[in-house]
Amino acid sequence: MNQTKVLTxxxxxxxxxxxxxxxxxxxxxxxxGGSQGNPGPSGIGVVxxxxxxxxxxxxxxxxxxxNNVAEYMALLEALQCALxxxxxxxxxxxxxxxxxxxxxxxxxxxxxxxYSLNWICRKLARSLNFSISHVRREHNAEANGLASSxxxxxx
Numbered sequence: 001m002n003q004t005k006v007l008t009x010x011x012x013x014x015x016x017x018x019x020x021x022x023x024x025x026x027x028x029x030x031x032x033g034g035s036q037g038n039p040g041p042s043g044i045g046v047v048x049x050x051x052x053x054x055x056x057x058x059x060x061x062x063x064x065x066x067n068n069v070a071e072y073m074a075l076l077e078a079l080q081c082a083l084x085x086x087x088x089x090x091x092x093x094x095x096x097x098x099x100x101x102x103x104x105x106x107x108x109x110x111x112x113x114x115y116s117l118n119w120i121c122r123k124l125a126r127s128l129n130f131s132i133s134h135v136r137r138e139h140n141a142e143a144n145g146l147a148s149s150x151x152x153x154x155x
């Protein structure tokens with residue numbers, strides 16, 4: 001089973017500075033998914049910070065989904081983006097305790113749809129030095145805003 005590390009955003013960016021904590025192919029991603037209604041029109045938001053200071057922002061409409069599916073779809077997008085950028089490390093921050101705890105193996109997936117998404121995300125994560133941590137909603141505002149705007153595009 002893939003072991004994930006528990007990191008905090010503060011650990012990565014303090015105590016010696018960002019350059020000492022991150023390699024050239026290390027990415028930090030903030031992910032969020034949301035639906036207007038459960039299920040309802042849904043979108044994902046992903047903000048990826050590169051060591052060079054570049055921010056990659058992704059907002060996508062994902063159809064009519066429930067909130068947990070939207071959260072997983074945001075994680076999947078971050079993983080696919082990291083792999084396409086040939087990153088070696090991806091640190092993900094999500095405000096979804098369900099996704100974070102399921103990815104860490106602390107919660108089981110009982111929903112067939114979530115199980116499938118979890119399996120795909122775990123498979124992709126094995127290609128990276130991957131970690132996922134919970135972050136409070138107020139520290140995930142940019143990804144949340146992108147997800148909300150994407151969900152509103154087709155209501």
